[in-house]
Amino acid sequence: xxxxxxxxxxxxxxxxxxxxxxxxxxxxxxxxxxxxxxxxxxxxxxxxxxxxxxxxxxxxxxxxxxxxxxxxxxxxxxxxxxxxxxxxxxxxxxxxxxxxxxxxxxxxxxxxxxxxxxxxxxxxxxxxxxxxxxxxxxxxxxx
Numbered sequence: 765x766x767x768x769x770x771x772x773x774x775x776x777x778x779x780x781x782x783x784x785x786x787x788x789x790x791x792x793x794x795x796x797x798x799x800x801x802x803x804x805x806x807x808x809x810x811x812x813x814x815x816x817x818x819x820x821x822x823x824x825x826x827x828x829x830x831x832x833x834x835x836x837x838x839x840x841x842x843x844x845x846x847x848x849x850x851x852x853x854x855x856x857x858x859x860x861x862x863x864x865x866x867x868x869x870x871x872x873x874x875x876x877x878x879x880x881x882x883x884x885x886x887x888x889x890x891x892x893x894x895x896x897x898x899x900x901x902x903x904x905x906x907x
Contacts, residue, residue, distance in 0.1 A: 785817045787837075788863040789825075796827040796868065817859045823866065830868040837861055 789798055791809040798805045798813075801822050805813060815821055821837040840860050 783817060784814050785859055785862075786812055786814055787821075787859070787861065788812050789823065790863065790865045791825050791827070791833075792865065792867045793827070793830075796825040796830070796866075799824045799826075815859065821859065823864065825866050825868060827868060830870055833866055833868050835864065835866045837864055 789809055789811050794809050796809045798809060820839055823835045824832060826832040837859055
């Protein structure tokens with residue numbers, strides 16, 4: 765009985781330290797603003813953030829001149845916590861990553877487009893392409 769109570773107390777103490785976690789969020793390029801689960805965070809990337817481990821993280825990063833990028837950090841089910849709770853219970857879930865890197869795409873500007881020259885007009889017609897193949901007629905088409 766005493767051994768069982770020790771195992772339960774150890775499991776509960778381990779489960780209680782799984783509530784929050786410190787994560788480093790980086791972007792490529794650095795200096796982006798971050799929203800986690802709809803809550804804006806102070807500062808710019810790279811940043812360290814204390815997050816709840818019991819649900820997936822929805823991260824949205826934005827920076828002027830770049831497309832806003834959404835990224836999801838999923839939670840995993842721990843086998844030892846699933847001994848105490850079911851897998852669907854949020855208390856049995858945790859975030860595995862310690863660091864998240866979110867790549868960002870630059871918004872194209874007019875200066876990034878290259879003009880191309882059209883070939884000169886010669887007055888000749890382009891060669892005709894072959895017609896598309898015909899489909900077979902269904903057997904009950906005339907009914």
